Amino acid sequence: MYLIPALMFLSLLLIYIIKNRLAIFWPSTGRMVDAIEELADLKGRETVYDLGSGDGRVLVRLAKNAKKATGIEHNPILNAIARKRIGGLKNVSVTQGDIFEKDLKDADVIVAYLSRFLTHKLEKKIIKECRNGTKIILVGYRFNGMKPLKERRVFLMRIRLYKV
Numbered sequence: 001m002y003l004i005p006a007l008m009f010l011s012l013l014l015i016y017i018i019k020n021r022l023a024i025f026w027p028s029t030g031r032m033v034d035a036i037e038e039l040a041d042l043k044g045r046e047t048v049y050d051l052g053s054g055d056g057r058v059l060v061r062l063a064k065n066a067k068k069a070t071g072i073e074h075n076p077i078l079n080a081i082a083r084k085r086i087g088g089l090k091n092v093s094v095t096q097g098d099i100f101e102k103d104l105k106d107a108d109v110i111v112a113y114l115s116r117f118l119t120h121k122l123e124k125k126i127i128k129e130c131r132n133g134t135k136i137i138l139v140g141y142r143f144n145g146m147k148p149l150k151e152r153r154v155f156l157m158r159i160r161l162y163k164v
């Protein structure tokens with residue numbers, strides 16, 4: 001009698017733990033991409049990174065108004081999908097690999113939709129590597145030691161803009 005509710009509870013708990021720790025592919029919706037684009041406020045001369053670029057939907061949107069847009073994604077299938085989406089666009093690329101191995105010192109704008117654990121790890125890397133004025137847009141999770149300058153809410157999701 002209690003088996004189904006117990007299984008449902010355990011499944012939800014598992015999803016919660018995996019999402020917090022691992023950053024599985026959970027793509028941004030169209031309205032989230034709109035909010036990210038608004039917060040990025042690109043002028044056509046910026047170098048942009050999407051850390052964990054998934055199927056490239058955020059990357060391709062931001063590339064329209066950026067000098068250069070690079071996605072870093074460790075899943076080869078998602079990278080293949082992103083490359084199809086990128087098509088012939090010259091200023092966009094995706095690199096297969098771990099976001100923590102990429103040097104971010106030339107970044108003007110960084111977008112990251114990861115997990116709580118990876119967002120905290122990223123905060124330390126950004127403080128160490130990024131120059132003053134770099135904009136960071138975080139989807140879902142927040143930095144511990146920095147205050148967001150702006151925040152947008154899309155349904156239950158919060159998207160925050162930080163500046164180094």
Ligand SMILES: C[S@@+](CC[C@H](N)C(=O)[O-])C[C@H]1O[C@@H](n2cnc3c(N)ncnc32)[C@H](O)[C@@H]1O
Nearest residue numbers: 023025026027028052053054073074098099113
């Ligand atoms: C929540 S999805 C976001 C996808 C995309 N940025 C979007 O907004 O639609 C997180 C992505 O980060 C990728 N990812 C997680 N950890 C990573 C790591 N250490 N290095 C590279 N990619 C990673 C996952 O494979 C997944 O595609």
